[in-house]
Amino acid sequence: MRDPHAPPIRLLLVEDNPGDARLIETLLAEYGGFEITWRNSLASAKAWLAENGVDVVLLDLSLPDGTGMATVDAMRAAAPDVPLIVNTGLNDEEVGMKAVKHGCQDYLIKGSCDAQLIGRTILYAIERKAIERERLQATAQMKKVLLQTVRAVSLTLEIRDPYTAGHQRRVAQLAVAIGQKLGLAEHVIEGLHTGALIHDLGKINVPSDFLTRPGALSAAAFDVVRSHAEVGAEIVDGIDFPWPVAQMIRQHHERIDGTGYPAGLKGDAIIPEARILAVADVVEAISSHRPYRPSLGIDAALAEITRFAGSKYDPEVVAACVAVIAANGNQVFCDDDPPMPPGL
Ligand SMILES: [Fe+2]
Known part of the structure; x- marks a missing residue:
């Protein structure tokens, strides 16, 4: 009534x-x-x-x-x-x-x-x-809180280690742009964005000295640095993300020819998000300033991924990355937070 x-x-x-x-x-x-x-x-x-x-x-x-x-x-x-x-x-x-x-x-x-x-x-x-x-409002609110939490975790690592300051955020910006260029579904791009923001989380376990030291590391120190992929994945393994974030973190240093780490996975055994992260990660790392060297420039980064397209890196991802950078140049990295995927 x-x-x-x-x-x-x-x-x-x-x-x-x-x-x-x-x-x-x-x-x-x-x-x-x-x-x-x-x-x-x-x-x-x-x-x-x-x-x-x-x-x-x-x-x-x-x-x-x-x-x-x-x-x-x-x-x-x-x-x-x-x-x-x-x-x-x-x-x-x-x-x-x-x-x-x-x-x-x-x-x-x-x-x-x-x-x-x-x-x-x-x-x-x-x-x-x-x-x-x-229900839609509650879901949007939950996603917002999740993103804010992931950003806070991302920042924790960056405060501890200036080497990575801004790196994860910029990788997220580029990875989202590549994902959009590849026409990935909105939900997948949201996950990519999340995984990228914390892909180096495991470096919390690596002494900063190992990360900032110019020149070659000892084999033992290099092993510790390389452990960050597995450690980061283990940290988030228990979180019930609606995306394969732990796998993205675990696999972001894998290479499609099997020369990567930690598992030496090949081709499609590496999830698409990790193949995108691998390219975005290396482009950002080469084109950014480091405490021990100036930026090598975006052209050097593009030369690296193009040279190894089809061997280390997924050629489709490389083509999308080259197209994104041709269209946006360095603007793809900005100091603001990454562009929000449409669903966030
Ligand atoms: Fe990494």
Whole structure:
């Protein structure tokens, strides 16, 4: 039962058949609590929506200027936050189900509704949309906190060790740009961004002296440096990330010809995100200043990855990296935080 003092629900009825529209108006008047605006075409409904607020849309699926799922998609694009219910003809239950898969909250079958059914269906659709909105907001908030936590962890390493200051952040910037160039899914790019930000986390276990010392390291010291891939992966192994972050960290020094470490994996045995990190990592390292040497320049970095494309580095990743740098130059690295992948 609706609160009698609640403001009326503003319903936009999109229906080209005046008889059907009148029937719905009559049923909703009987149920009570609705303020109905009737439009008889998709175009006039969209024009009305552009100027007016609405709580729910009831949409006929055979309009003069739109039929079937195209009508649903057009209405969802025009009013993505508004709950949408479709009105289908008799025997069109399948169409109704399809509409729900296209993002509608529910469907009604013409000629088979009484006032109670139609009223309740609309109220539940509004409720369902509100829950969906809250869920999306909660997910976005959780992702934001996760990213802030990952950045804090990333910064911890960089505070301890100026050698890596900004390195992980810049690798993340380049890796995201490469991932986007390769057309990877948004979710994969979010994971790549996260993994890149902490890919050197295991260096927390390496004495800074080993990382900053110019010249060659002893074999024992080099082994300790190389252990950072495995140590970093072990640190995050217990975190239930929605991406293979531990594998990205563990494999970012693997090379497709099997000459990398720690496992000497080859080709596709290395996950795509790690193949991207490998390229972004080496380009950033060569083109950045180091405490013991100035930058070798972006051209030297590109020469390195191009020379070893197909042997050490994934050639597709190299091509994407070269294209990204050709388009953006050094601007791909900036002092700001990495560009947020679209989902974050
Ligand atoms: Fe590394």
